[in-house]
Amino acid sequence: MSKKWRKRLVKFLIVDLSLIIILLGCGLIYQQVGASKDEKSFTPPGKLYEIHGNKMHLYTGGEGDVTVVLASGWGTANPYVDYYPLYEKLAPNAKFAVYDRFGYGYSDKTDKKRDVDTVADELHELLQVSGQKPPYVLVAHSLGSLETIRFAQKYPDLVKGIVMIDGGSPEYYENDLDNPADTIGGFGNQFRIKTGLFRLTMQSQQVVDASNANRNELKLIPADLKKADKTALLLNYGNSDTIDELREANANANTVIANKKPLPFPLTILTADYFGKTEPDWVKTQAEFKSWSTQFKQVNVKDTDHYIHQYHPDIVADEILEVVKK
Numbered sequence: 001m002s003k004k005w006r007k008r009l010v011k012f013l014i015v016d017l018s019l020i021i022i023l024l025g026c027g028l029i030y031q032q033v034g035a036s037k038d039e040k041s042f043t044p045p046g047k048l049y050e051i052h053g054n055k056m057h058l059y060t061g062g063e064g065d066v067t068v069v070l071a072s073g074w075g076t077a078n079p080y081v082d083y084y085p086l087y088e089k090l091a092p093n094a095k096f097a098v099y100d101r102f103g104y105g106y107s108d109k110t111d112k113k114r115d116v117d118t119v120a121d122e123l124h125e126l127l128q129v130s131g132q133k134p135p136y137v138l139v140a141h142s143l144g145s146l147e148t149i150r151f152a153q154k155y156p157d158l159v160k161g162i163v164m165i166d167g168g169s170p171e172y173y174e175n176d177l178d179n180p181a182d183t184i185g186g187f188g189n190q191f192r193i194k195t196g197l198f199r200l201t202m203q204s205q206q207v208v209d210a211s212n213a214n215r216n217e218l219k220l221i222p223a224d225l226k227k228a229d230k231t232a233l234l235l236n237y238g239n240s241d242t243i244d245e246l247r248e249a250n251a252n253a254n255t256v257i258a259n260k261k262p263l264p265f266p267l268t269i270l271t272a273d274y275f276g277k278t279e280p281d282w283v284k285t286q287a288e289f290k291s292w293s294t295q296f297k298q299v300n301v302k303d304t305d306h307y308i309h310q311y312h313p314d315i316v317a318d319e320i321l322e323v324v325k326k
Contacts (some may be wrong), residue, residue: 058126080105104232106232185247262294263294272304
């Protein structure tokens, strides 16, 4: 190659590198400006309480002598929005409390490890500090099952019953090897978040709808709450707390199993049919959940995906209220 062509090649490389640096800089600014704007508009609908040195969000409503405590599944960016179809059904007959774990919804981030004992103790303190009165009916979706069972193990006198909304059994999570923590926390995905690429793709309604596909595309959610849900996702997706939750899932399941003994109160398992596409391991462990309680009930819910409460809130509410009234 001649010196002339070498010089041209070097110039091309310098130009390309400069363009990449400029684009990255623009992306970083786009992300920072967007996040700052979102944070200013992201007003908590409930109250914030100081728990272990950080602020944790709790949204309450309804009336009654029993409090239904709602725990979200992993990755549910805004539990307040996600549980809207359900607590609207519960409110006339029971008090409810929707909490955001650290790293979710309107709660702060924390530097504390997301082991199940810490998470259960944070919930216990939140309920105390906020003045919630037992007995509690604990309701959990998906991975929220682990902290819910651990809470019941540690504070059984406060619990009246448990309802799982397609919640995974501890045995399922103990053996689950398909953990996306490395992917979500990996360089490629974090690069996408930090440089604004994730935020940019979420401006497409088609992408938003696809991300909400297993939540019935949020058809039961008002427009203003849909906006709050998207804002929470843009602010919370891929943060260290949610990633650590995933990394701790197997260990947390082991902790719960190590303290296993049949719970002395009702345990209702609502199992989704995934529109006829359920996985054999999930079906098996859902049925085996009965070993966790002396009063077990399983309800197989048809025509639904993983977020049953977004498809059939009436069914979920009826099962919860059945436990409330026992």
